[in-house]
Amino acid sequence: MTAATLTAPEIRASRDDDIPAITAIYGEAVRHGTGSFELAPPGEDEMAARRAALLAAGYPHIVALRDGAVIGFAYAGAYRPRPAYAGTVESSVYVSADTRGGGVGRALLSQLVAECAARDFRQMVAVIGDSANRASIALHEAMGFTLVGTFRSVGWKHGRWLDTVLMQRALGLGDGQPPGPAKQGLK
DSSP states (O other): OOGGGSOOOEEEEOOGGGHHHHHHHHHHHHHHOSSSOOSSOOOHHHHHHHHHHHHHTTOOEEEEEETTEEEEEEEEEESSSSGGGTTEEEEEEEEOGGGTTSSHHHHHHHHHHHHHHHTTOOEEEEEEEOTTOHHHHHHHHHTTOEEEEEEEEEEEETTEEEEEEEEEEEOTTTTSSOOOGGGGTOO
16 A cells, blocks of 8 residues: 555544553664664653653643554653743654655644644744654655754764754744743743
8 A cells, every 4th residue: 555545644642552552663763763862762661651741741742543553653842941941842753664654744743733832832843863864854844844953963873973953833823922921931
């Protein structure tokens, strides 16, 4: 089956029972890819803890499903911990190896952008591992992200130096006016 013949995936909020599939998808990306600079795949307990921390802090964590099986996941988290950055999120998108190129990443990123805008976040930053990761860069460009810059040779993985590409897009009202009080650190 080609990517063009696949149906759009279902996108929904992640659940506790999605953790095994999320862990497997991320583990493959860590072991074989350059999108994550982690060197050893975390286990299910760690992935569950990461998800719980994001949800507790009010960030979205979503999955893509096809025929009831999780085939990708995405989430947003704090770009930086200081309060002045509260209106800015960093995106992460991971898709199972056998479904890449079939629109799953686009569906996930589109929903992630919408959910972050609905939560009054104003900027989204993508920190893309490896400047040779053309598919991720193209996906982000197609979703309205612009290139901010490239950090050269900042990570060592798979026996070579890797770059980090920074991309950014506005969400909702962007920088047209200040974020709401919660995003200003004024609860």
